[in-house]
Amino acid sequence: MVIKLSEQEYIVNKVLNNNVILAFDKIKKDEVVLVEKGIGFGKKKGQVIDLSKTGIKKIFLSFDESAKREYYELVNKLDGEVIGVSEEIIAIAEEKFGSLNAHIHIALTDHISFCIERLKSGFEIGNPFIYEIKALYADEFRIGEKAAALIKDRLGVEIPESEIGFIALHIHAARQNKKVGETIKDTKLLMDLVNIIEKELSVNIHDTGLTYSRLINHLRASISRMEERKYIKNPLLDTIKEQFKESYKIASKLGEYIEKTKKIYVSDDELGYLALHIERIKEVKKCVTESNQA
Numbered sequence: 001m002v003i004k005l006s007e008q009e010y011i012v013n014k015v016l017n018n019n020v021i022l023a024f025d026k027i028k029k030d031e032v033v034l035v036e037k038g039i040g041f042g043k044k045k046g047q048v049i050d051l052s053k054t055g056i057k058k059i060f061l062s063f064d065e066s067a068k069r070e071y072y073e074l075v076n077k078l079d080g081e082v083i084g085v086s087e088e089i090i091a092i093a094e095e096k097f098g099s100l101n102a103h104i105h106i107a108l109t110d111h112i113s114f115c116i117e118r119l120k121s122g123f124e125i126g127n128p129f130i131y132e133i134k135a136l137y138a139d140e141f142r143i144g145e146k147a148a149a150l151i152k153d154r155l156g157v158e159i160p161e162s163e164i165g166f167i168a169l170h171i172h173a174a175r176q177n178k179k180v181g182e183t184i185k186d187t188k189l190l191m192d193l194v195n196i197i198e199k200e201l202s203v204n205i206h207d208t209g210l211t212y213s214r215l216i217n218h219l220r221a222s223i224s225r226m227e228e229r230k231y232i233k234n235p236l237l238d239t240i241k242e243q244f245k246e247s248y249k250i251a252s253k254l255g256e257y258i259e260k261t262k263k264i265y266v267s268d269d270e271l272g273y274l275a276l277h278i279e280r281i282k283e284v285k286k287c288v289t290e291s292n293q294a
Helices: 066-077 078-096 104-120 130-137 138-155 161-175 182-202 210-227 237-243 245-262 270-293
Strands: 007-019 020-025 030-035 048-050 059-061
Touching: 007 030, 007 078, 020 078, 030 048, 030 078, 066 078, 078 104, 078 161, 104 138, 104 161, 130 138, 130 182, 130 210, 130 237, 130 270, 138 161, 161 182, 161 237, 182 210, 182 245, 182 270, 210 245, 210 270, 237 270, 245 270
Parallel strands: none
Antiparallel strands: 007 020, 007 048, 020 030, 030 059
């Protein structure tokens, strides 16, 4: 959380890197994370910092009391440079999105540390959701790319696109106040729905660019409406059922899968809109086939 500065003094607890300090707020009697370019340069533990004289622009409160012990276990266990980079990444994300769920200070830091250990050992984990992440969480993915550049610059480790995707998932989860596991489940559901359509139409939707992006974003919005029980009307439903029978049949299969997985009601009106997207994919496939045959 970003707060406005007043004239306050802080005691340095630990310098994580040149840009990040763990400190103690003398007035509020609480630990905070100070993030600003050069704030940690030459600082020592126990030194008093007068923020009115440093020009620092932001103070990031670490988190609530319940998570504090877990965070400081990480501080004592992990390389300070890794924690510092993680806090810089979180600061960039909060500049873009506003306050994130405080648990990201723990979850993202722990993930980045483990990621670096794995990569140094030559072990890379694939990301089966990379297409979905890039389409669904484009802004978070861009922050992930900035994170990759920071990690390479600060720690000398180059992380692959798969790991950028995982960082994006952590950021999105923190935006939605969800656990990363929940975000992964939601993303997997979308991937499964795309796979059903691909199997039914014998097409690789990932190769259709804008069509794929539209589909995946519609699926996400549709599922969100269903979860919130916001039912919409489809004035073209009868026409869709009559003219696009095959697409509506596939949409019905998607509806059954969503109901089984999420335990939520899927209306005929939603199925009609899904059928329109499926019909569009069929048309794209037809155009590509005709173009290749020409």
